[in-house]
Amino acid sequence: MCGSLLPLFAVVLSGCFAAGDPEGSAHVDGSPPSKIAVVGAGIGGSATAHFLRQHFGPEVQVDVFEKAEVGGRLATVTVNHNDYESGGSIIHSLNLHMQEFVKQLGLKYRRSVAGKTAVFNGEEMILEETDWYLLDLFRLWWRYGISFIRLQMWVEEIMEKFMRIYKYQAHGYAFSTVEELLDSLGGSGFINMTRRPLSDSLLELGVSQRFIDEVIAPVTRVNYGQNVSIPAFIGAVSLASAQNNLWAVEGGNKLVCSGLLKMANANLLQAQVNTISPIQSGEALQYQLSYTSAAGTESELYDIVVLAAPLQTGVESGLHFQGFTSPFDQLPREYHSTVATIVHGYLNTSFFGFPDPRLFPFASVLTTEKPDLFFNSVASVCPVNISAGFRRKQPQEAGVYKVFSPQPLEKSELKTLFRSYYSVQVTEWKAYPHYGSNQGLPPVELHQNLYYLNGIEWAASAMEMSSVAAKNIALLAYHRWNRQTDMVDQKDLMHRIKTEL
Template sequence: TLPKLLESLGGAEFAGMTNQSIDEALQKAGISQKFINEMVIPVMRVNYGQTVNINAFVGAVSLTGSDSDLWAVEGGNKRVCSGLLYSAKAHVITGKVTSVGFKNRPQRNGKVSMFYEVNYETELGTDYSMYDVVVIAVPLRSGKPNITFQDFSLPGKNLLGQYQQTVSTLIHGRLNTSYFGYPDPRYFRSTTILTMEYADGFFLSVSASNPVELPTQMPTQARVWKVFSPEPLTKDQLGQLFTSYTTVHETKWSAYPRYSSRVAIPPIILHNHVYYLNAIEWAASAMEMSAISAKNIALLSFHRWYQRLDRINQDGLQQKLKSEL
């Protein structure tokens, strides 16, 4: 389970971070309200589009993103996915999954074989494939059943949740530095602009979208900027942020869960051999968290398939790992 996974990583205190807000946790640690308002809230807004009422675990994950010692993937994070598929020599079916059904079939020896029928749509039409194990690696959102489940019941508690909309807009243009208090753009050196909570704010952050090998650019030159906002930017708002621009590319998406200070964590196991990778998003949403969830499910499904149940939820695992290290 996800609570057990978090506990194995950092003990009961680690798992307990999902049951208090980052605001509460930081105040208990002696962090001033002024620092929280001016430094922590802007980081929460750029990373999760939310404020310090999110749980302390996802808040801590968000704060790590403010460190200077971060890595970037040249060519974009999508190369991690394509690289993993290539390395695993996976057979990829390009299509949209519509349903997962539980099937059983009598065998000649009197036993019953059980499997899952995955139905999907491709450019050539509808099709299906049979699998022993299914991993759902897409958010199951409340009110938007992107995948239906047939002939078996899902654990209803805490499964479907609300997701937070974020609009990512890439603009190639010249930033209006006067809007940020710099009439002369030559003196504007910032590449990332974060925001506090205020009533009239229409954007969460503005940042330069740079390649891994950063070329030298003058502030007066046109470049690509990335704006995060809760709603699509209007022409008037774009005009406030930029003196001129040539290209605007907007992506509106449900980027991450809508967090609260008390997390209702969905189950990892949805049925006998159906697993939910995105359950971990409700502790914290990040590419690294998805990788942890993927490895956990790979081990969990392997041990359950071969009935090695003593290897699941091992007591004292954290201490055992510390001793080995």
């Protein structure tokens, strides 16, 4: 370990520490940390603050920096006095951290309102959900053979393995890399799934090309704005969210973030963190965060820092590393642009081959991969507060619709999709990683006691994934601080846990 040889100031650190060097991260005198910083108050940062409080206890000061809105990519827009989700909107019933947050915070599940889905290929609907489950099953079988059964079994097997994380975390085990975490859940198979295109995995499984084009691609387009060349792991997460057992938080998903910050008794600083620099004082390494708020630019020292904001190219994250060696400048990666357009108006059902809107039975329309299709999906959406008497608007009535598209919609495109409209609200998201090339997974430990949460998004981007990463980082930070090496990156955990009982 080179910590004790380090000179006082950060700039000389260059060339001494390797990023993610776990050797140097144990605390020297056994005293607890006094201050921890979390950068970002999305679900990742808020959940991190909550878990840090759980593990480090009531004494430590937890400061959470947020440059914009608490919630981050969980956000709402207001239409006609009602709020609608414009970012992350649905949660799977097996997402146990999100469930637990909602329970602990006394929040409520939003009532789901039934609605049928269809798939449009630019000319006609090629797949239409009906009111009859058995008829839908028969049609799937008729058109695609047993592809959908193979797919269902594949997704269930992956989910079953993924669920092991809750057991491991409940027993206090942490992982120093996303690869270690995935390996503990599904072995090398899971890691390979982050490198291999979804389409290749499905073809190998015996799923037909037609099923991939007409069913899988529309699902990956609506969930991640990308096609079936996304890695198989994120593809499986996407397909899991195409199941029926989904939920959301009454009042808006972002309520979880503000609730967790409050429950963690964290200090929320409305400020943008500009630079992070390591400062060596004696044997202790701390981090100086310089940040800008309405009051001006200030700086503060922290024992542990968690970055819970994506480091992305093409967007000014505003965050710079000073006095570190180079791996950090390779961290920023490309995020995918998805535009969420919330329209209050009348859907042009003729465009989908239904001249009479009263005969249009669908709440959501997904699309196949067609170069001239300018949108990924359009869906009638429900507000975040659903009253007992709420009913979805019929297509002949003015309703609220969410359109996902790769670019902002032109006026002519809006006029193609809507007969007329009262309002249009556009949110241009850097939504999730652009899963194109095989770049490997970013590190979790950037430096001693400096952690990066959003690398997990390169395995899969979802609220629950950020929550899993938050719990992992809180545990990892705790074990590193207390030199508990037997709780990090342990092998054969299923067996170990059984014998612990």
